[in-house]
Amino acid sequence: MVYTSDYPIFSVTVDVVCLTVRDDRFQVLLIRRGGSPHKGKLALPGGFVHENEDLEAAARRELAEETSVRAPRYIEQLATYGAPRRDPRGRTVSVAYLAAAPDLGEATGGSDAADASWHDVGEVLARPKTLAFDHAQILADAVERARAKLEYFPLAAEFCPPEFTIAELRHIYELVWGTNLDPANFHRKVRSAKGFLDSADGTTARGGGRPARLFRKGPARELHPPLMRDRESR
Amino acid sequence: MVYTSDYPIFSVTVDVVCLTVRDDRFQVLLIRRGGSPHKGKLALPGGFVHENEDLEAAARRELAEETSVRAPRYIEQLATYGAPRRDPRGRTVSVAYLAAAPDLGEATGGSDAADASWHDVGEVLARPKTLAFDHAQILADAVERARAKLEYFPLAAEFCPPEFTIAELRHIYELVWGTNLDPANFHRKVRSAKGFLDSADGTTARGGGRPARLFRKGPARELHPPLMRDRESR
DNA sequence: GCAAAAGTGTTATACGTACACCCATGA
């Protein structure tokens, strides 16, 4: 590996924006930094990529090591952040991942005793200075990606338990988009999007009223027709 | 910069998928590799990121150095490729960019005498082994991104000269998507998408028939309503 | 005039929205 010394040396890290819907709130998993720089600040879970380790594998490993989230249902590459001074310790390029998980209950730190916990996305975005490095920008990009992807990709089901009702799915959309949706029309839309939902047997009555049918995530990789956000209100 | 030696050392490169529509064909800008590895194979223009250089700046610089394309109209980050063995020389992570340019005529090599030329996208995708490294995968991802982005983002105008007719714009869609579109309905759709097109004065008659009005790219950052591909035919 | 391409009109159908209404349960 002679040639690497002929070129600038980089460290490569991964950071994971792990989103969930918990307790009627759209939340993100953050750790409290124990070391310098930005000691004591909140940050996205993440860390250095190992030699011979794939980028996505590194993202999953770091998430598991630093938090109690062992296997998010969904993870995708978001973008790469490499501004020259983004890390005061040296030239570091970070590959950010977006993960979505169902409600996993209270978070605990991982094996390296990091302090991990869920935070309301809206509150963190409103106070970007509370996050270390450029993590507020990464979080903002991730949230926008998630909001957009709900429209044309069956991402909402990744926030739900394995079996869920259409009302629970609608709740995901409402919380992530910050809007209210007509239950009747939402019902028809998701059921007409081929492959979005598979019927599961049985019903459930969480919270009174007529029991709702249960569904599982279907095989579709995109939603036709898409469920569009209102553009008027933006 | 003591700490970088505590962690695996990476090289970081950028690769640029520069797409255009030229001579009634959807094409990509490739260089012929002059050195090892993959000597003589075709590859995406790209190279190592310099110290203190932003990633997008590096992409623009490498494109300009290796080809005659000095300033693509549009460039965006596509994705990052970092499989452990993607470069036999050592651990390298490549941040890929997607660029779109209007017809720039024949390509010539850049200052470092690389051999740059335009190639039909379909032909290159059909022979993925002709490309070095994992560049066939990067190209495939870029083409899919471009096709998808035509639907909801005013990307097609980036492939046109500063002033263009609606038929020329439609031709971009037809070549990139590989479909035929109804000229009448396309006309109304793009004109009704607020901010997609600004009227320019004057008309042109390239190729007989009634002269067409000229337009410039408008300020819109997204298309409402989107122009959707046919999902039936896929 | 004729061919060719630009651009407009027209109509049937599909789709989205709003909201009324019925259904199935627990209390």
Next chain:
DNA sequence: TCATGGGTGTACGTATAACACTTTTGC
């Protein structure tokens, strides 16, 4: 039987697709 939420029906307005038709040029 009432409250609650699940789920369906329906009507109306808007968007889309197909294609006929008019406009404006070159030859």
